[in-house]
Amino acid sequence: MAQDTSKEPLLYRLEDIIQKYGGRAVLGIDSLAIASKSIIGLVGHNGSGKSTLLRILAFLEAPAQGKVFFQGKACCTRQDWVRRKVTLLPQEPYLLKRSVEANVAYGLRVRGEDNRPDKAREVLDMVGLCPEDFVRRSWHELSGGEAQRVALAARLILKPQVLLLDEPTTSLDAESTRRIKEASLAARTHWDTTLVVASHDMAWLESICDKILTLEGGRLTIS
Template identity: 60%
Template structure:
């Protein structure tokens, strides 16, 4: 039987004495699309940060491919990436932003890979590659941030309200690019969104959270 990609056991996140997330067990498998639904403050962003290995839970165990994430933290971090609602870009050109992770990993053929990643998110490589970070609209910046993650072909792409502040065209391009990553590279998607019709349409299952607890899985 294949091991889950990520597994949570008896995970608790406590801030200032208050439990904001409490999950007894959760498995996420390779290639799945998981929706996260719930009101603001329900624990979606907290869960995403734990799944991204950005925050360690106060209690419990998080495993990646059957091993605790503390065993090989560097290797695990390179396989999981988080796209937040407000994109963070380096104060550099679009090309430099998308190429950054490739250079850190000492990959080859960087220009071609950046070109292809920009095409995937609906941005013309010739005109956008030389643009600086401050020359981008909000939707363009979000798609550059997505390209910078897709170019690494992660095992898991976590998305926190990825289309909430985007115009209709940028939102649709973002959705399509994420789904192509799953179809082409087997990337597992975990998407927190208030867009329930979209989650119902694309997700293999949707996890409903309220007050940090899983109330339903559909």
């Protein structure tokens, strides 16, 4: 059980969550609360359930059992409004087969927002990619680190209420790692974004997190 003692209002509350893949339980959380504007670290071995928990928090998959409350309301994957407040950066992000600018601005486009090119330039700058060099580049002209930063920019442009990061710096060079760490924290600074970060980088998590949760075999063991 992981209760939140923060003074900020509760953003997430998970109750009796069980997730199963092919009949096998991969995640079991009795109770978890996450406060607004907090930074939560998530650690655990590969296959411990970190990505599953993040996908449930992102409302991309529904748990087999249990309830997820967001801002006090029981929410599910079919509710578009809640998915527009939360965004997940996976470990190996997918870029659409179009230009960098179109990738970054996609989330704004589906929301019908204006001034997308300027906003795309702002967030590219935030992740350390020179807008003039990158906006017109195609998705296949990027290195792994650049693609990861473009994917993060596509999330940051949304000014999300919650940013979920699934091992965002795995297999990246030092420069890309530094830029991603800085840009993620900037979201918290500028827009009070709640961050949930799954990572094996304990030193980083300990330096930024309000709380670190450990998953072992799909169960929260330490908070």
